[in-house]
C-alpha cells in the first residue's frame with residue numbers, strides 16, 4: 075500500500091511544481107562581480123582636458139611647453155554637478171594623453187602640472203576631480219595613454235617601467251578607481267625628448283600587458299581595464315556613438331590586441347563563441363572633436379543625435395561613455411550642458427510610464443515555479459524567467475487587459491548565467507491574427523527596441539534562437555512621445571535652398587531675415603533661389619500631434635563665389651561648394667595631391683580648414699599636409715606643415731592657424747593619407763581675422 079502511494083505523491087508534487095527547480099547552468103563565459111556592477115552604471119562621462127585644450131589640437135606632438143597649461147576657472151565641481159544631474163555615474167579623465175603631459179604632479183617627469191604656471195605649479199587636476207567625485211558620489215576613472223610622444227624613452231624597455239610607476243601613482247593616490255582606459259593609438263612620430271623621430275612599437279608585445287595588468291589588479295582590485303583587447307571592457311570599434319545590432323559580450327579575447335587594424339571589422343561586435351566576458355563600451359564625444367575648440371561651439375551634437383546614441387549604446391548591450399571637451403576655462407561649456415539636458419529630458423519622457431508591470435504574463439515553457447514568467451515584470455533584477463534546459467525557442471505573452479499604445483520595448487537577460495539569446499521578435503494581436511512589429515538579434519544586459527507606435531491588447535515576445543534555454547530578468551514597455559526633428563537646410567550648386575524634413579508628415583516654415591519662423595512665415599514647398607547672403611531659419615510642425623521642432627538656422631555666405639579651384643577636373647570645384655556631403659578625390663598622379671585655389675582677390679588669411687570626405691565609403695583622408703600661400707601662383711610661401719591628429723577615427727573639420735598673411739592663392743598639399751589612396755577633400759577654406 076505504502077509503496078503504491080509514493081509514486082502517486084511524487085507525480086502530484088512534480089505536477090504542481092512543473093519540472094526541476096534547480097537554476098540553469100552557466101553558458102559560455104560569465105561576468106565577474108565587478109563587471110556586473112560596472113554594467114549597471116550604464117552612463118558615465120569622459121573628460122578630455124589636457125594640453126591640447128590650450129594648443130587647440132586633437133593630438134599634441136609632445137614638444138609643448140608645460141607653461142601653456144593654464145585654466146582660468148577650473149571647477150571639477152561643475153563637471154561633477156553636470157554629470158550627476160544627467161544621471162551619469164562616473165567620470166574618466168585624460169590624466170595623460172598622447173603628448174605625455176600629466177594632469178597630476180608625477181614624480182617621474184617634469185612634463186606635468188607641476189611645471190605649469192597654473193596655481194604656480196602646485197595644482198593637481200586628478201586630486202580636484204577625485205574630491206568632486208567623492209562629493210557628488212560619482213566614480214572616478216583614468217584615461218592613460220600608453221603612447222607618449224614626449225618621453226625620451228618611449229619605444230625602449232625603460233619606458234615600460236616609467237608607465238608602470240605612473241600608473242602606480244594614479245592608482246594609489248586618488249582613492250577608488252573604477253575604470254582604467256588604455257588607448258589603442260600607439261607609436262608614430264613624436265618629440266621623444268628632442269629626438270623628433272618616428273618610433274614604432276610592436277603593439278602585441280611592447281607594453282608587456284601580461285605583466286602590467288596584474289600590477290593594476292593588485293593596486294585596484296575592483297577597477298576594470300578597457301582597451302580593444304579588454305581584458306575587462308572592450309571598444310565598440312568606432313567613435314561615432316553606436317554599438318552594433320548584434321552585440322555579444324563574449325569575445326575571442328586571445329585573438330585581439332589593442333590597436334590591431336582589423337579590430338573594428340572583425341571583433342568589435344563580440345562573438346557568439348567568445349571565450350572571455352569582455353562587454354562593450356560605446357565612447358563618443360558630444361562635439362566633433364575630443365578636445366575643446368571654440369570653432370565647434372556651434373557643433374555640439376543635437377538632441378536627436380544624442381537620443382539616438384542613448385538607444386544605440388545603452389539600448390544595445392553596452393555602456394555609454396560620453397565625452398565633454400572641457401574648455402580653456404576648465405569648465406564644461408554651456409552649449410554642451412544645454413544639449414545634454416535636452417537629451418536627458420527626452421529620455422526621461424520616453425521612459426516615464428512603464429506599461430507592463432501590473433499586467434498578466436505567461437510563458438510557453440517554464441523550468442519550475444521559481445522561474446515563472448511573472449519574474450520579468452516584478453522589478454527585481456535577482457529573479458528571472460527560465461525555460462527548461464533544451465528549450466532554446468520559447469515565448470512570453472503579455473496581456474494588457476485592454477488596448478495599449480506603445481513604441482519601446484526593453485528586455486534584459488540574466489547575464490550572470492551568460493549571454494544566450496541569438497534572435498527574437500515581437501508580435502501583437504490584431505483582428506487578422508498575430509502581426510510581427512519588430513525583430514532583433516542579441517539581448518545581453520539590456521536591449522531596447524524602438525518601433526513605430528502600435529496599439530494592441532496583447533504582446534508576444536518570441537525568442538526564436540538561443541545558445542541555451544533563455545533566462546530573462548526584466549521586460550519593460552513604454553510609449554515615447556514623438557520627437558519632431560528640425561529640418562535640414564542645404565544650398566545646392568544652383569544656389570537654391572533645399573529644406574528637408576525628417577518625416578513626410580511634417581510641414582516646414584522658414585524665414586530669410588533672421589526672425590524666428592512660425593506658422594505665419596513662408597511655408598516651404600520647393601527649393602528657392604538665394605544668391606545673396608542671408609540667414610535662413612526653419613522649423614517643422616507636426617499638424618497631427620501639434621508638436622514642433624527646434625528652430626534650425628544656417629548662414630548662407632556668398633563670399634566664396636569668386637573662388638575657383640585651379641584644376642582641369644570640373645569636380646574639383648566641389649571642394650569649395652559649401653556642401654559637406656560632396657567631395658572630390660584627386661587622381662593618382664603625384665601633382666594631384668596639391669589643391670590650388672584662386673580666391674579671386676588678395677585676402678588676409680591666418681589659417682586654413684580642411685574637411686575630409688564625409689560619405690561612405692570614405693577614402694583618401696589626409697593625415698599629413700603642407701599649406702602654402704602665394705600672390706601670383708608662382709612664388710609660394712609655406713605657412714604650415716604638420717599632421718591632423720586622430721583624423722582617421724574622427725574625420726571632422728580640421729582647423730590650422732598661422733600668422734596673418736595676405737595672399738590670393740592657397741595650396742594644400744597632401745603628403746600622406748590614411749589609406750595611402752589619392753587625397754580626398756569635402757571642403758577647403760581659409761581662416762580670416764574678423
Ligand code: FUL
Pocket residue numbers: 132133257258259357364720723
Ligand atoms: C582615441 C585617441 O587618439 C583620441 O585622441 C581620443 O582620446 C579617443 C578617446 O581615443 O584613440
